[in-house]
Amino acid sequence: MTVHGRDRELDLLAELVAEARNGHGGALAVRSGPGLGRSTLLSWAVRRAGADFRVLGVPGVRAEARLPRAGLGRILPAVPDDLRDVRRSFTALAEDRPLLCVADDAHWLDPESLEALAYIARRVEGSPILILFAAHNEHILTPERDRLAAIPSLSLQPLDDETSRRVLSECVEDLAEDLESILVELAGGNPRALLELGQALTPAQLAGTEPPPATLPGGSELRAIYRRRFFRLSETARLLLLMAVVDEHLDTVTLARTAALAGLDLAELEPARALGLLTVDGDHVTVPSLLIRSVLYADAPLAERQTAHRLLADVLDRPDQSARRIWHRTAVTSRPSDAAYLRAAALDTDSTEATRLWLRAAELSGDPADLLGAAGAFWRSGDPVRARNLIRRAQAHPAVPPGEAEFLLGKIELFGGIPGRARALFQTAAERLPSERRLEALINAGEATFLAGDIFAYLELASQAKDVPGPELLALHFEGTSAAFANIDFTPPLRKLLTLPVSCLDHIWAATAAMLLGDDTAARELASRAVRTAHGCHSPLKPTALHLLAQADVWRGRFAEATARSMEGLALARTVGQGNVAADHLTLLALLSALRGDRETAERHISQVLQTASTRGLSRPEAYVSWARATLDLLEDRPGEAAARLEVMTVHPVVRVMSTPLYVEAAVQSGRHEAASGALNLFDQWAETTANPARLALSRRCHALLAEKDEVAEEKFTTALALHRLGGSPFELARTQLLYGAWLRRARRPSDARAHLRRALHTFRHYEASGWATRARAELRASGVSSIGARHPEPAAELTAQQEQIARLAAEGATNREIAARLTLSPRTVEHHLRNVFARLGVRSRVELVRFFSFPTA
Structure with a gap:
């Protein structure tokens, strides 16, 4: 049997077995909660020892836990009274070959046998004896002492998610990704729970037409352990514990108020804590894991469970507790008519609370629209896995609202999946949704094609959307962006769009339009508003809003702010399962690092995203990777490689246009003037259309580099410097000063060059752009600054x-x-x-x- 995720533990056991084989005894106590693999490790050690060991099994037996010396009696024909004689018996057993004694479930050994084994384990160093214990702390820890004190211990931790998936794959083949993720979350890294859950799946659950398991199966050994612990508590303790089970946001104040209302003694909760069923962390009272919570909720008597719900509904009387109060109240009444009440409450609360309200409404109504409502809430709260599972269940219902499931799945794919799949889903949704929703679906399909870099498909979708009714802002966005991609005048619709935004999503569309217009100030302000308004139902949009804000800061030369925004957006995108937005942030961070000349950091960001971008067809992040690496190539004096890298960057034409100034510089330095001149035409058109001084400055700098006559080059450089000062991008100004200074030095005007080079050097130091600063220093020395x-x-x-x-x-x-x-x-x-x-x-x-x-x- 394969043991997953325990390499460190297996190495330790292998070392102990080898030492015992060589005559150096040892002992180890493997401790953990139930189901984490204590017995599996001991069985592995027995197999590792092999036939040249004498193996004694001393498993703890619950029924014999109170019988003195019952454990030792199973391995010794006569159990001596003196512990020293017991030790001599073990030594005799190890005379002809090494001895391995395995005490599994040691917490169920009678105290006399456990203490005798512990006594021997502390004294085996010079003998070929290895004693292994497997136990959890119940019965091992007493108020007075630890029964296995002074014996080395190993505490088993839950498996990580990746290892949990491997365990599941051994018992269930071709498990759907969303169901797999739900089981991994429910099991919480417990190997036994993973196996029991996987083996109990029904065909309908595997197909996604029935809900996934809410807890362990009825015949589960692990479930029986927690059930026994629960029913060992007094009725009062069970009721108090159930309040933490039914309300994951329970705090000590609410618990105390509820206990006072019901006349319950809080001191009776202590046994629940001792049994590992309850945790008090500051003022938060909770159950240690989702697995334990699910078992206790499923196995608690219905009357006790409803009493807990009713008592909490009575004390949750603050306005900010209304969603929790409604949820508890409907758990008690459970009338189908409550579904409408729950829907209204779900629309008026945050996404996390809304998920439970929608699910309760779906339970009461059986309406697939409520399942989709819950799916949308799960997606907004950062759980696309559960959202997908609920959508699959809704799609299996004949009354599912047309197009809604495809639209929501498209959103999930757009932010965290494959853009091509998102486009197909949105197009299907556009065919099935009511006419007033069709434009929204088409423009999202357009966003998917834009992320993939398929501009021709975008133009095709824009053509389909021309006569489709819908919000004016969306129509203007489609019209303006498609015009820009078709290289015709795009300014009228986009400028009109800038006057319309109201919601977070509106501001995101508007910020994108402002960037196309080259209005960096407006883009930053609109993106800032999008970030500020990204709450409630718009919270999934915040990572995207932060990416737009960071982009605007890059164009304005505010690299520190851009880095901070993108780091925040990256962390948030990862938290809410938006892998594609995380990829955008990572590649923008890579570009920022490259602009500073920090190859190590840039490559670290790139390595985290490149495989995902390639697998999913994320053209925009791939294009940013090319831009970042070309920047580093140029900085490290490899202009030919930089130019070649950008020449093949056809996967995202928009990013290619944005990176044109870098390409022109690299192409000129590597002798590709004609190619540089051809690439510059499109950038010139964009710069002239936007009339942004910063873009025009870059255009003039490129023309200066391409100029064949000195007077033309100097005029273009001078114009570029003046435009830079109007455009407000200090870093690009310094880049132009460096290029101009180098040109002046080569034109045998070193004194004129120094002033520009010094100013460039000062700016590069401010940006901590060490690579560019080195280039500026080299030019300064070449211009006569000797030391x-x-x-x-x-x-x-x-x-x-x-x-x-x-x-x-x-x-x-x-x-x-x-x-x-x-x-x-x-x-x-x-x-x-x-x-x-x-x-x-x-x-x-x-x-x-x-x-x-x-x-x-x-």
């Missing part, structure tokens, strides 16, 4: 902006504490920066810093 410490000291050439500030103040004589107070830092941070300053500048003291700075004389 940093000469006539014009240049500590900036080696230091970041903050390091230079600290170094200058230190050179002036300020102490670390004074520098810290001046710059709002800690003295320790100042000390850390100064150590780096000394290393970079090659100095050993503050006194030596003075030669790097010029100070005014009195």
